[in-house]
Amino acid sequence: MREVRVRFAPSPTGALHIGGMRTALYNYLLARKHGGTMILRIEDTDQNRYVPGAEEYILESLAWAGITIDEGVGKGGPYSPYRQSERKDIYKQYAQRLLTEGKAYYAFDTEQELEEMRQRLKEAGSSDQQYSSTTRSSMKNSLTLPESEVNQKITQGEPHVIRLKVPANEEIKLTDLIRGEVSVNSSQVDDKVLMKSDGMPTYHLANVVDDYLMKISHVIRGEEWLPSAPLHVLLYRFLGWEKEMPQFAHLPLLLKADGNGKLSKRDADKAGFPIFPINWTDPKTKEFSAGFRENGYLHEALLNFLAFLGWNPGTEQEIFSFAELAEIFTLERIGKSGAKFDIQKAQWYNQQYLRAKPDEELAKYLLTSLAKESISCPPEKAAKICAIMKERVTFPKDFWEQGKFFFHSPTEYDPQIVSKKWNEDTVRFLSAFSQELKLISLFNSESAKLTLEKVATIVTIPSGKIMQALRMTLTGGASGPDLMTTMEIIGKDETIRRISFALENIKVKVS
């Protein structure tokens, strides 16, 4: 097997879509698996769609995800430059070669003339309206115009493109690692533009030239490229590179979760989940989009989830570390059909990864939230809180969101509990309990529990009857982590204070 060299080649036209992230991931995993090279190439041949900041965004997104680049933009390497806009001269050279070998030709048709051609063909009932072997003879190009006129137009700087001269009726076959044999007749492929009138190459030319020159072994990209893959095969053939042609793997697309169609930002917004890896503000429209990172998704969890959208190892294990994924990943096990994006599964992964972390690390998340609230807290206490909260959180922010009561005494109480559980027995029990607590010297979850049971026998009220009310006096709410541990964490004095406050402020319902 030849050296594995793969590339992720996004266009800097905006934020990196989560689907693009998965493409990058699969490329990366293949590279790691075979000790190969992961290359980042920026395909910025469309000047009109260029969005400032997009390239930096892509770099940062990949870095956050842990998809490290071995070679390419931001890293350098033996085949620099890796930004296509900086490789214009290289493409020109190969376009010229195709031209002189009669495999490509100049075309001078204006946009309007092209439109007229399509209209004409449409009206004539033709099934397709392409610039091709059947139509090129009636257009303005170097195949129909006398050589002198062509030369004149070129020297006068008349706008022109270079088109590929696709043969009339030829089966073009290619083997896709995911789909198997794919065969297309060349009559379905049009005379694609190779060089645009602004001197930039189109995707097709730039892609083939770069993949060849950069010695790419596997082209792993989205399914949207499958229809033009035969064209690329043709280009390799015309350029005499068929032997070095990379293997193709066209990935199924990510679909929206409800209904049909591919996943778009609109759908994600509607369903209330991110679609971009990290926060993004469109420089033109100023529209803001939240990222997975900022929404609290751990990159390992997101990657694990993403890897399983369209791929699986064939076993029943679903949690894999990044390193494990790289070990067992194979292109052969990628599915053929589009995968719907199910955010609930992503959240489940996040939960799994979060609770697997050591308390000390989780404490950092809580401490971060606390810092924003200007609340100071010793790391040991934060770790203790995280320890009893970790089974109930999905996102790092939940430690704070669901654990505010550790830091703020409740001022409002769940009205349902008040009306259902706050009665004379409750008051009697809690008064006795707080009295009894004052006498304890060593206060922790165990002694709190013992005290509770002791009081229960003294006042002859089963503790079960007042537990919810006790919870409410301490947290304000009806649910939460283990109460005894909660008391231990907030401390003896604060526990007593909260009970007293509730006793003074909640009125006993007169029945």
Add this chain to the structure above:
RNA sequence: GGCCCGUUCGUCUAUCGGUUAGGACACCAGAUUUUCAUUCUGGUAAGAGGGGUUCGACUCCCCUACGGGCUACCA
């Protein structure tokens, strides 16, 4: 419209001609728990339709339907 690709529980998927069609998420029920959550146990739920091939098809072939992609001097 034309061309290409696809179609197993609601979702992600396993199965590579012979299975009670398996797992996970979600959902429902029960158990545990001081509550909620967790955890555990159980449950609901699938081969798009129609033809072939075959002793036997989810699996192979054809047709239809549906879905997706492409059809730009965008990638």
